[in-house]
Amino acid sequence: MANSSDKQNRLQRLWTWFWSPAAVLSVGFTLIAGFLAGILFWGGFHWSLEMTNTEEFCVSCHTMETNLGEYRETVHYNNHSGVRAICSDCHVPKEWQHKVQAKIVAVKDVYHEAIGSISTPEKYEERRLKMAAAVWKKMKASDSRECRNCHEFEYMDFTIQERRAAAEHQRAIDTGMTCIDCHQGIAHSLPTGYQEEYQKISEALGVPKLGEEMTFSEAKSDEIRTYLDQ
Template identity: 25%
Template structure:
């Protein structure tokens, strides 16, 4: 009887563990690509720029990298899951409780090395240091990268590949938040054109932000 109880406990535990593992697996899969990221509308420019990039599968080989392949650490599974959970909580809080319309994405891009993990890049680009087809300039820069590893001057892949994974992101962000008021109308039109082409039947026009020119005029009048 005792052996049967122990056996039954192992069976139930095994089934429970399998179900839990499958739940975690599918949860990770469903929240790992741009279809999930774009649920938050503030990610529109990043996702649309990704869609135009070779990493989205538009290259000659058709190889496709997902958001988590670049933006999460791959040194071990525990760190991967922890970083994914932490990012989910942080991004969720920002989305629901902060002013997402005024996020300074250009400022964030200056810290892109913090958001792009080299082990993800090197997981796919396995021969990036030994590839004989690389240009002399690329070989020199990759040697410089290796030389600076584990030093205070360490650089990352994104330090040099500034728009890696998101082709034309700098221009894309300018459509979402133009620096000069004179470009606001044209930028808004271009932004909506890009969103319309990407979302197609599910496209919903975004609310046009208040003009910086109008805001500045209002501030000047209130100070008089």
């Protein structure tokens, strides 16, 4: 009882001290000290956040081995130009607010790693469609924002693209499609039933309105994917 009241008094004293005027510190000293503390805190916070964007950090979990293996077989890992897109380039937004939101939402990955939701190849395959659908949904809703960090229709020179690719990109512009509408399996293997799942996502989001053009696109998506795999 005495201990608890001592503790309370200590907290009260600390509270009173915290809100008392600093008689021994000048305004300049307080401002400079606060400014420096702010720089140290913000710099440290930002640096830590950037550390979680490295490939080493992403694949440090055992469950990321399957995705890593698949990604290493793709053009985003190895290509003629030597430019590489790592995990965070496609999965973490660049804008501050969206980035912080993505980092908070990623807490679920730690939880699933801890409880072993995808700890075996069988469990992984079982959840592959669900995991892929979550990413597609996010990308469709954001108009493939993360793809557009590097790729933009405006920057494409259709005259040096393969004829079919140029035609499909032109059609995508004309019909308001987004990158993920065709490039779902660009970095990871596609699960069975992905087309039906993607159709559901498109319908749920309602953008762009699905019509004949989209049906045509999905019928063609296997063809496009075979071309990309080559």
